Amino acid sequence: MTTATRAAATTLHSVAHRSRPVDGLRGLSIALVVLYHATVVWPLDERPPLGSFGFVLAGGNVAVSTFFVISGYLVTERLLASTDRRRFLGPLLYLEQRTVRIALQVYVLLVAVFLTWRLDPTDTASERATVRSLVAVATFSFNTFVRDDPLGARSDVGPLYFLSIDVQYFAVATVLVVLLARWRRILLAIAAVGFVVVCWWRWQVYLDEGWYRAALTAVCRVDGLVAGSGAALLLHGRPTPAWVRRNATALAGGGFALLLATLVSTAFVGIDGYFGWQGVTATVAATLTVVGLANGADARSLTPVVLSWRPLTVLGQASLTVFLWHMPIYQFVRRHTTGWETVPRLLATVILLVVVVVAVHRLVVPVVEGGVRRLFRRFSRSPVREPGGEAAGRDG
Template sequence: MRAMNAEKQAGPAPSAPRRLAPLDGVRGIAILLVVLSHGWALWPTAGLQNTPVVGLFRAGNLAVTIFFVVGGYLLTRSLLGEVSHTGRLRARTATVRRWARVSAHVYALVAVVLIVHTLDDTDLYDRSNLRQSAVRIVTYTWNWFLRDSPLLARPDLGHLWYVCVYLQVTVLLILVVKLLGRRRVALLALLAGTLVAVTLWRSWVVDQEGLYSALLRTTTRMDGMLWGALAAVAMPWIRHTVRRFAAALMPVALLCLVALMLTTGHDETYFRWQGVLINLAAVAFVVAAVTLPAPTRLTGALSWRPFVVLGNASMAIFVWHYPIFWAVTRHTTSWSWPARTVVALAITAAFVLVAQRLVERPLQTWLAHPRWDRRRAAADVPTSPDAPATPLTPDPTDPTDPTDPTDPTVAPVATAPTDVARG
């Protein structure tokens, strides 16, 4: 309790870095795993099952767990930070901010898909089904539509199930923190009890309803965010202990994730004890990363600039790459798979650069206004994102905010049972 009270009084450390580059680097590695897990749309997969690196091509669920855990941790830390500094949580503002950050790319993608459907003669998907898919995506009920109507849902947009689950659980956590943010013990107990129930429920669903249903239910995919939220709430009690062992804990957690990546893919094991271990390893990595007292060789490797750049662009990469893969394949049926892959990656890179310039940067400027943060407004912090500012708790859905090391960017699950098996 003393540790928690001391952290409340101290607030964010003035010397805290504005961005944790190792988490950006892990984000970059994770988005590479997502792209590889969707690569079956571009290249042949025959023979991959018998290779030692097959885990690299089916690690989407591990990647999605990492981002759920990191997102849940930083979301909850940010919300608790607001409660500590202002005495209350502006739930409506918190929800709108995160909805805006996710929707900027998603809504742009839906608009492009509708335009392409009108102009592209090779886009033969039913127009009525496309309208249904578009409505369910923009209302963030897409994962439920995929589960209940897989034959009507547009397959090249199936990866967007992730943003739906993320926003649904985000709203839930915002409400819970609003109610119990000042009663940390009760909040901790609630999250721990819910995690036990969700873990048991996941196993039951995969046994009774099958893998496809388990992969798309909100209640079976929310465990990662709950684990991250639990770590954020528990941090005042565990920070000093973890800090002493952080330098050793981080590589051990990373090695565990690598081992699980090579052994756990798109199958029922993800909803058994292997999935629990993935969550625990991801939590251990995140907690070690945010408490590490000094840089290490591992943090230097994870901060390699290409990884960090990919991590910063991971939201745009995630949203745009999958439908582009499908569109390129549709137009290049007679091409060799290497040529098709190069073209698809080049087009994805072009769309990502344009989206970052025309979507992410204007949104960042708009959300940097003091109206969105009472602490920033009270401190009269300049609105320019490049201006020095008092360190704030990060917003986990902002891919460009310098205080934010994560965003929801991974979604390895495809849209039909056959696609799940391929992934």
């Protein structure tokens, strides 16, 4: 492959990092996660029957799978691009920069949670639970802490379980990319086999120990990350294959239609379904959607138009901030609105969530990301840049 061809290929795949539809898909996912956790302030027994529209409030697990697919695809693609430029140092610098950027935002949240615990008399969590939870979140080991002691963790940082999985996964993925970058087919085989094994293992854990244990086992939740990584490995380093380019619009549209159908199924199938066919279908559908959107889907077709809706793209760009702060705010409002009617409580929740997220995203995040960029300029003449909001929640 010539230098010009390789540059063109990199450009083609880099578009995914600035893709409005991909941001919109991320925005839709974080909206579903926020609504899924709204039971904290809007209990199930107070909700009217929604029928097939119940997926709006029940699609959190499918949304997490979609988040993980997006993260797996974009981050793996950037790791591979970094390897192309600087074999060993590039991926390591990128991983470190990404992790530091996420960690600094997490630490801002943890300071707020700690101060709330100290100053708010309605926060009755024990000192042991608070200290152990905050340390586990800060060290990205919260998933193992929750798995071993689920009742000993603070509930307001519970969703950060998924962020720990995300960070741990990409630490392992980076090592594999550095070691096996020249043997891309081996990496792709690892991803393919890994996806099958994860889906099979999740089903076995569910059958043997139930959905609760399967939900808390990290290996059972990385199928989206593995699928996204596999797609990036398949497509990186060459111009978009002709069959993908020809069918990108169909891949995006068909994948998104299947994803929506899977979401609707959550209104009728409990969480048990997610650990079987529903979870696998959601991951495959999200992967097809991301591959199509990132590789030439017609911007005038229905799926890119819908996902490019500005509120969704804005929400997607702020998805990490929303993910970090929504549950602490839910818990804060719940404690301070006991006895309130449902509508005033929901209004208070929405207003506080919007105010906090906008303030953090506009005032704190630029400072964090600017500091990270300045720090890493000292390590590299051409620092590895990262698009905002990749994690999700990872991220949860």
